[in-house]
Amino acid sequence: MPAHRKPEAVLTEPSTTGTPLLEISDIVVNYGRIQALHGISLRVDNGELVTLLGANGAGKTTTMKALSGLLPLTSGKIVFDGKDITHMKAHERVIAGIVQSPEGRGVFPGMTVQENLDMGHYARKFESKAAYTETLDWVFELFPRLQERRTQVGGTMSGGEQQMLAIGRSLMARPRLLLLDEPSMGLAPMIIAQIFRIISEINARGTTILLVEQNAQQALTRTDRAYILETGEVTKTGTGKELLADPSIKAAYLGVG
Structure with missing residues (x-):
């Protein structure tokens, strides 16, 4: 070598x-x-x-x-x-x-915005409902577009919106x-x-x-x-x-x- x-x-x-x-x-x-x-x-x-x-x-x-x-x-x-x-x-x-937001975004295209965000939550579960709600509110504060489109399927979003979703999902894992x-x-x-x-x-x-x-x-x-x-x-x-x-x-x- x-x-x-x-x-x-x-x-x-x-x-x-x-x-x-x-x-x-x-x-x-x-x-x-x-x-x-x-x-x-x-x-x-x-x-x-x-x-x-x-x-x-x-x-x-x-x-x-x-x-x-x-x-x-x-x-x-x-x-x-x-x-x-x-x-x-x-x-x-x-x-x-250690949580990664990968190259190419990697959102789950058939899941809604909310379901994508919850995948981050499932990876590193919260100890309480209050902690989950606080983190979700922070993600929506950072990315208001995600809150507006929480029922939209991830694969139908623009590239910029998908990038926001990928980062938001990572943040849900705290x-x-x-x-x-x-x-x-x-x-x-x-x-x-x-x-x-x-x-x-x-x-x-x-x-x-x-x-x-x-x-x-x-x-x-x-x-x-x-x-x-x-x-x-x-x-x-x-x-x-x-x-x-x-x-x-x-x-x-x-x-x-």
Whole structure:
């Protein structure tokens, strides 16, 4: 197995002053004989919004699937809230509080909005009816369109509405760590701006977020820290502000320079 490269630049060292919620150490993932991730390490502290940025094929979605337990590690370690979860099953990770809103939305097309939201509730059940109602009210506050269309079948909704539904369903599982995979994919600019404003609000209310995104401008403007992935390796990390000002990032992801 070839040795993986060290990041070419670290603009700001990952925070060591906050409380770590997620720590990934040298994870390697293979698809058969093809190595997709080459020893990725990153950290997400409690309350942070951290972004994984990279082109198609960089390994972003593979990283998210490894975190959610959908792909096994070839080597490396994943620690969540101080506990080694490297070999924990996917449904157990949801119960622990790691909840993913997947790439492509993945709504249940034959179910209503309400039924889709309740699938999140069933994945990590509430202890009381009051807690369920409070969370549902919060989702409807974030996404009023979902409340308006709670009896509409998910498959008949627009792309933007389905993205709202996918995020809302994830929130119904009360994530401690919300994994958002390409939430802006295929959406109109106005809807993208709306989705990102809501993501910022979710984070501001205390939910820790790990975001995979290709829309560098929207993501870096809001993120605490970001990791740049290239062909399965972390090549650069820094604060959102630093990366927005970095000439190589401007050229590669913002079309500037």
